[in-house]
Amino acid sequence: MTTTTEAAPGGATTEVAKGRKAPLSEGARAERRLGWLLCAPAVIVMIAVTAYPVGYAVYLSLERYNLELPNAVKFIGLANYGAVLSSSYWWEALWVTVLISVVSVTITLVLGMLLAMVMHRTLFGRGSVRTAALIPYGIVTVAAAYGWQYAWTPGQGYLSAMFNNSAPLTDQFKAIGVIVLAEIWKTTPFMALLLLAGLSLVPEDLQKAAMVDGASGWQRFVRITLPLMKPAILVAVLFRTLDSFRIFDNIFILTGGNNGTASVSILGYNNLFNALNLGIGSAISILIFICVAIIAFVFIKGFGTAAPGTDIGKR
């Protein structure tokens, strides 16, 4: 963020300055100092609420620290990571998390694209269509998850009754299916909104020119719309992937992580708040953090996704 504001005043001059390390003029230095002063409160708050807890979690993950055993606290290096990575619970949770993320993000992307096209092309009542589409996203996840849970409870739920009083939440794969369904229902509007913003970047003239050249609707979508939307799609997919990798609330309400449906976040929660093992729990949190960092890195470096904050509109 700071680099953009610095570079903003004049693109050419800053490029020269970067190359030769020319001394800044007095005015520029004063401006930079003012910039830092103005940022300082935000930076301090960010360090207090983000950097400190992250650093403390890293430190805790290197300790044997059970809340019930205050006398047994000691520094044990990477042993907690060894314990987590050699546990079958971690690998099962990771597998479940990846499965949920991949399936839900893929389906959300397709549905979100369809919804975005509908919202983009709607001529009448555009505002109300967009509002209606956003309703699932506006409902608190926990409340929605309770709705799904009741709906799938045999003897009281309408969905369970529709499927012969089945209890899908008691079976690993069916329960994961229900969790994915709840995720898709909940996050498709978000995806659609992000994609809608991308759709509006596609110039209407290009579409018309292609139409004159005889391109079919599908050709226009694949050759013009998609390439031009790529930055928006990648950002949307990145956001959704990071979100769904950290899935917690839907699983917590729907199954509580039972029957092999625990995600890595549920595993971390159980070890921190149920077993009160701050060492192991922090190690799990740090591993989740590393996974998320890897996903972001792959998206940004591998697919050339624009990082949030940089201008993706430039072509």
Place this chain on the structure above:
Amino acid sequence: MIGGSDRQASPRRAPLVPKRRRRARSRFRVLTAAGGGAVLASALLAACGTSSASTGPVTLTYYLYPDSSGATQQAIKNCEQQSGHKYTISYQQLPAAADGQRQQLVRRLAANDSTIDILGLDVTWEAEFAQAGWIEPWTGANKAQAENGTLQPALQTAIWHGKLYAVPDNTNTQLLWYRSDLVKTPPKTWAEMLADAARLKQQGKPHYIEIQGAQYEGATVWFNTMVASAGGSILNPTATKVTLGAPAVKALSIMKQLATGPGGDPSLSVQMENENRLAMEAGSAAFELNYPFVYPGMKTDNPKLFKNFKWALYPQVNAGTPAKVTIGGIDLAVSRFSQHKALAFQAALCLRDKQNQIIGANIGGVPPTITSLYNNPALFKNYPFHADILYALQHASVRPKTPVYQVVSIDISHLVSPAAGINPASTKQAMVGQLNNALQSKGLVP
């Protein structure tokens, strides 16, 4: 996209004068709001303060499972009166599920919450709470009064490293329930019971043995009962070593035999206490190992079967040696952060005194922890099996006492359930490894 909207917003400038005025007004509003908040806060503080003032009675906060029977409320009223209104007790109901109860208590105590005075602890939490320094040890006259006439195994649950940390309030244990129309004399041992089930199956009669096989605390209870009855233990008394040996292998092989033999209910791996009760009431089972709540249940739900619904002691593993059934129940402890410890000890003793335990047994249906109450037959008109319950309690076993009991229990239940998947020797070996990890804080819970 985001950067773009930022840049668009910055050049837009509202005229200065109206803006300043607007800001001044909003600052005034903030000030009044803050002032209102301060007034409110001081009023709240004052309200809290009154309880500790010397004039009125002290308010003791009592965290306990939600008791819908009304027995707890009645005991509280009795104690408030008996204290000469030295204290009043505010009953804070914990969540219904045991995990939820523990989590709420732990979070409050880990944050040194001084508003908790008396805690109702499940009999498996004492070691954890004591080791963490969250509950006060009992000493002197309070300790003597807590121990006086109390059932030994119940008292054992409240002892950690030789010190008493809680006073047993109520208790519970399992009996063998059977249908006398199917078996004339109840089996004395597991071998006899499994043979009975096989015979009944051959005759085409109901033959299932109902027990808690789902992956939860109930499966741990079953395993603990079997190991203790076979003459073994899971951990040593100081919880520093895993002591599983030949008795554990024997216990595991019987559990597997039940699951894979004719007596095993096909839905064993998802059954908890209530599923067991319903299966027995539905008439598909011949035996049931369960708590006494099944007795009134059968009476109202299936009066026809109730005529032949009988009970006996839990079957033995080693013929001739009484089974050591796992003890359950609630102990009362005093928080280390309590502001009124002396009164809290006094109130805890009152809440579990003879009079209030009689109320608990009659209204709440929870067996008492004072031995002499079992000699009072008038008390047990709806409880004809009280002599057997007392016998079972006197021979009861305690689940492994360790600060990391949560992890230990989850490890055990995941290894013994589904019981059909047990391989006695290798399951025992895996359990030794996992429990060793748990004792060194290296175990994960799923």
